[in-house]
Amino acid sequence: MKFKCRMSDGIAMRDFSNIVNTVVRASKLCVFRLTKQHVYFFVGDKRWPVIWAELTPDNFFDEYTMIGVSTQHDEIFLELEPSMLARSLSSLKMTAKPVKIKLTNKQQPCLTIELELSSLSTESRHCVHDVPVRVIPRKEWEMYQTPDIPQFDITIEMPELKHIRHQVDRMRNMSGQITIIADRTGQLILKIETDHATIATHFQGLLIKGSKPITDQKYSAKVEIKKFAMFLSGDTMHPDNVTCNIVHERMLNLCLMIEGHLTMQYFVPAMSS
Structure with missing residues (x-):
């Protein structure tokens, strides 16, 4: 299981940060789902979804690597506190340099955000933020699939x-x-x-x-x-x-x-x- 991505476009950074901040307003917890073709944010439960966001990786990330839990189930489901991710991403407006996000294991699974902040001096500051995550087991994936969309009037x-x-x-x-x-x-x-x-x-x-x-x-x-x-x-x-x-x-x-x-x-x- 592996995930890493890289963002360098300022608009993409802004939009990704805005998406996360929107999710923060809805819930203390969210599910971050990764596939080869899409990245998803999900807020809700099996009974009723609240937010379902579907992103196209090619339009947000310069580099995107994802290897799922198995060949047959080539996906990753992570549960995290969006407020912690939002705080880590809040520094994006201070940098014009690439930002890297990857799945790591530091005593527990984390999303690690690496970025460089601009400085008045000639030296830049290298920042690393670790956002703890829970890797959702395969038996729970059914709860976080694409919501059934009803027939609208x-x-x-x-x-x-x-x-x-x-x-x-x-x-x-x-x-x-x-x-x-x-x-x-x-x-x-x-x-x-x-x-x-x-x-x-x-x-x-x-x-x-x-x-x-x-x-x-x-x-x-x-x-x-x-x-x-x-x-x-x-x-x-x-x-x-x-x-x-x-x-x-x-x-x-x-x-x-x-x-x-x-x-x-x-x-x-x-x-x-």
Whole structure:
């Protein structure tokens, strides 16, 4: 079993660090899954996924070597604290030099991050961070496979996340719940209800994906506003496309994409009305 990679592109370093910081907001633990073709971050459990992020190694790493637990099962599953990884990666903004990450064994398995920090002097500082990990045994892998994606009632392309975040930041001071509503005319509504008023923000003319005919039917999911707000921080990754998928009154699925680089999905269960 072996894993090592190298990053030298500044944008790739920034994006990888932003992905990890997004995972930090969702959970104290995550699963880091490595295959030949993809790298994954998973937050959740067998019952319900929370975040599923799929990265393409060629677009993040100059070098990428992965040898799995066996020829038949050529993968590695690691459990780690994303906050520790995020702290180790926080130094990336201070360096323009290559960063190496590899799986090591230092009394216990670790992800070892090696980087050089720029200095005002002619000498640079060599830094090594060890992030402890648990190697997940083969018998547990089934819990961390690609989530089953349900049949959505509607898929609508979202406006720029910074515009939504501005509205949601105001709403979350008034309510702990938000209802996301979409219809096939291309309308997306964010609505909160308080003891004194109902407040809604409407976005019009958005792209609807799928081939069902336009009707007046609205699809909605009421969710915890803090969970919805967590997703909106994804605007730091400058996504090419963001969609909102609704299973009426059951689930909100939010999908952020950087073409050819990253797909990140958030699963937010609906609250009972």
